[in-house]
Amino acid sequence: MTQTAIPYLFMRGGTSRGPYLNRADLPEDLDTLAQVLIAMLGSGHPLNIDGIGGGAAVTTKVAMLSRSDDDWADIDYFFAQVSVEDCLVDFKPTCGNILSGVGPAAIEMGLTSAQEGETRINIRAVNTGARVSATVQTPDRQVAYAGEAHIDGVPHTAAPVALQFMDTVGGATGAFLPTGNLIDEIDGIQVTCMDVAMPMVIARASDFGLTGYESAAELDDNTEFFARMEAVRLKAGALMGMGDVSKSVTPKFGVVAPARNGGTVATRYFMPWKTHPTMAVTGAQCLASCVLTPGTVADAPTPNERPATITLEHASGQIEVLVDYDPTGNGITINSAGLVRTARKLAAGHVFIPASIWDGN
Structure with a gap:
């Protein structure tokens, strides 16, 4: 054989x-x-x-x-x-x-x-x-x-x-906010480090000189951006208690920008060494939680209803996340998140x- x-x-x-x-x-x-x-x-x-x-x-x-x-x-x-x-x-x-x-x-x-x-x-x-x-x-x-x-x-x-x-919440790091902060600054870039379904480092696209509306191919060709992003990701991984993440796909990275197609926020998600052509289901939950948490880098309008539908614009369209949550004194508590896939x-x-x-x- x-x-x-x-x-x-x-x-x-x-x-x-x-x-x-x-x-x-x-x-x-x-x-x-x-x-x-x-x-x-x-x-x-x-x-x-x-x-x-x-x-x-x-x-x-x-x-x-x-x-x-x-x-x-x-x-x-x-x-x-x-x-x-x-x-x-x-x-x-x-x-x-x-x-x-x-x-x-x-x-x-x-x-x-x-x-x-x-x-x-x-x-x-x-x-x-x-x-x-x-x-x-x-x-x-x-x-x-x-x-x-x-x-x-x-x-x-x-x-x-x-x-x-x-x-x-906290599946990889044990905490909703692994660094204990709503915003950390790494290499001059403000980021929110969050662990909901997927540990992520989230930044404003504009802080990297991006619009946040680039195609996946345009971002993949931007080697300067990827080098800067990876440097931030590695330092954030250490701050999140994840150690040396140079050979790990986590934490993932995401950038946010104001919505322009009727969604809640525009997003791009990285895997992390290539741009995701759409959006990860786990990453969508983390990004939606970032949007719902006051004081993060998301800078997006927070819905008043609970559960809340967060519509993320991504490189190939949109994805909706229905988040059941409760506000707390310094953030939110995530109860569950619902999505429809095929x-x-x-x-x-x-x-x-x-x-x-x-x-x-």
């Missing part, structure tokens, strides 16, 4: 895609697991030519599922971000877009049963401890992929997957890796 076959589903989840795997079909040891995922995705080449990755950070993501032993959850979701070119795997963050496909994938894999009409699946995000309820359309107890829901960044409509995120099964079968990396035992 020269290759090891691993069963997989290949799915689009939100505006990302990648393999969805049964955790039981993979090595337990994380170092070996990382090598398996690197080989599977083809990390180490800009086109991922020797794997099933797509040459972009949004297409080199992996979901690993198992039945949960948690009293609340049905499914455990373990996420891995595989780098495109650097042969690195980051198990620290989670991904809300890929999570959009977890419910459908769990049913397809036989890890949970579909109900008539729609099925609610409680998911524990293993990486961060967040709890997420996903409602999947299941007419005739089968996952429905066709539908009329549209999300910006995906060309066609599909069946909606409703997500409700809970326990998202997912689609693209392929199923076996993906092969060299047996020299892992023989399947």
Whole structure:
């Protein structure tokens, strides 16, 4: 045997895609697991030519599922971000877009049963401890992929997957504001460091000489901006108690600007070494929380209603986040955040890796 076959589903989840795997079909040891995922995705080449990755950070993501032993959850979701070119795997963050496909994938894999009409699946995000309820359309107890829901960044409509995120505060750092401050100044740039669903460093686009309305391609070509941003991100990571983050995709970085297309605020999100073509679901929750918290860099009008709908303008359109929160003396308390995404099964079968990396035992 020269290759090891691993069963997989290949799915689009939100505006990302990648393999969805049964955790039981993979090595337990994380170092070996990382090598398996690197080989599977083809990390180490800009086109991922020797794997099933797509040459972009949004297409080199992996979901690993198992039945949960948690009293609340049905499914455990373990996420891995595989780098495109650097042969690195980051198990620290989670991904809300890929999570959009977890419910459908769990049913397809036989890890949970579909109900008539729609099925609610409680998911524990293993990486961060967040709890997420996903409602999947299941007419005739089968996952429905066709539908009329549209999300910006995906060309066609599909069946909606409703997500409700809970326990998202401090998953990586233990605190809503990891530095203890609403605003910190790093290298002359004012930033808000916040940990809601995803630890982030958020700055005003104008402080970097940006409008905040640039396309993803325009930003990716701005090497001077990326160098300045990365310097700020590394120092912010240390201030947030995350240590040396030079080889980690977290904390992520975001910039904000006044809305210009009817949204609450204009945003751009970084992964962090490339511009996200749309918006991360986890990042959207953190940015929405930043908007709702008085005294941050967001400088956006705060809605009066609770729960509040925050509309983030991104590089490919908009995303809405429904945030249930309570104001406190010096900020807010996040109860939950809701979003609607879509997912689609693209392929199923076996993906092969060299047996020299892992023989399947």
